[in-house]
Amino acid sequence: MGYVIAIAGKGGTGKTTIAALILKVIKDKKLGSLLAVDADPNSNLGEALGQEAKETVGSIINEVAAHPDQIPAGMSKDRFIEYRLQTAIREGDGFDLLTMGRPEGPGCYCYVNNVLRNIVAKLIKEYDYVVIDNEAGLEHFSRRTTGCADTLVVISDYTKVGLRSAKRIKELVDELGVKVKNKLLIINRSSVFIDRQAVKNTGLNYIGEIPEDKSINKINQNGGSLLSLTDKATSLKMLRKIGDVIWQKN
Ligand SMILES: Nc1ncnc2c1ncn2[C@@H]1O[C@H](COP(=O)(O)OP(=O)(O)OP(=O)(O)O)[C@@H](O)[C@H]1O
Ligand SMILES: [Mg+2]
Numbered sequence: 001m002g003y004v005i006a007i008a009g010k011g012g013t014g015k016t017t018i019a020a021l022i023l024k025v026i027k028d029k030k031l032g033s034l035l036a037v038d039a040d041p042n043s044n045l046g047e048a049l050g051q052e053a054k055e056t057v058g059s060i061i062n063e064v065a066a067h068p069d070q071i072p073a074g075m076s077k078d079r080f081i082e083y084r085l086q087t088a089i090r091e092g093d094g095f096d097l098l099t100m101g102r103p104e105g106p107g108c109y110c111y112v113n114n115v116l117r118n119i120v121a122k123l124i125k126e127y128d129y130v131v132i133d134n135e136a137g138l139e140h141f142s143r144r145t146t147g148c149a150d151t152l153v154v155i156s157d158y159t160k161v162g163l164r165s166a167k168r169i170k171e172l173v174d175e176l177g178v179k180v181k182n183k184l185l186i187i188n189r190s191s192v193f194i195d196r197q198a199v200k201n202t203g204l205n206y207i208g209e210i211p212e213d214k215s216i217n218k219i220n221q222n223g224g225s226l227l228s229l230t231d232k233a234t235s236l237k238m239l240r241k242i243g244d245v246i247w248q249k250n
Helices: 015-028 055-064 077-088 109-126 161-175 196-201 214-222 235-244
Strands: 003-009 034-039 094-099 128-134 146-157 180-190 205-210
Touching: 003 015, 003 161, 015 034, 015 128, 015 146, 015 235, 034 109, 055 077, 055 109, 077 109, 077 180, 094 109, 109 128, 109 205, 146 161, 161 180, 161 196, 205 235
Parallel strands: 003 128, 003 146, 034 094, 034 128, 146 180, 180 205
Antiparallel strands: none
16 A cells, blocks of 8 residues: 655645655655656646656546547446556656646536546555645645545745644644644745744644755756756755655554
8 A cells, every 4th residue: 555645735835846856755765666646737746857747637538528439338438537547647767647637628627636536546556655746725635635645744934824824734634534644844945034833833743944945946947857956955955854754654
């Protein structure tokens, strides 16, 4: 059974960046087979990993809807979509990637979410680690796309507003009864001043801060994969130092 690491947080806090860094560390440490799930319809985890997904859950659903004749006789539409997804999971360098993507037209999000939730539930059994990069906000919890996780990593900036939003995530997870063993907090792009009381008030287990990293900015400017960061990168160095609690199975 795969160990599920879900990343959450408010918009722009660095969820995708830290998801990519976590994937890099697990891959470099050779901890086991690895599935990256980009569960953000405005997806860019693939881009951060230098692995543009050709097919996504959204695109496959669109295509099957447009050409239902390709479904083999005796196979249900859902089963066929699942089969197509299994083959579409891109084999990256040391990990596979499943991307949600966008459905076409209004009113399709529910279906895409259902398909994603079901396929992830099945795929969890086939990998040692599953790292899920979620969209900003709280909706993926109420929609149950994040139905359970071994480790939830909430990413926040150092501001009071940011930390309050991290606290709301913790409260919602508890309210909804989402099964999570470790509820962790990382402060990203930290500043000199961090309000320790506000950190404590989140109710999350604070594991440390990731600094603003010039080498990430450089990759941003020039394009490229976060997997190409070297061990000198300050963000990666810090994640290796504080991150064992994220990926260590207990
Ligand atoms: N530690 C860091 N040092 C430098 N730049 C960073 C760092 N963390 C994130 N960034 C940059 O901040 C921006 C937002 O990061 P990212 O896309 O990871 O956030 P996000 O939470 O996934 O955003 P969204 O809510 O839109 O999905 C990106 O340009 C990213 O490269
Ligand atoms: Mg993101």
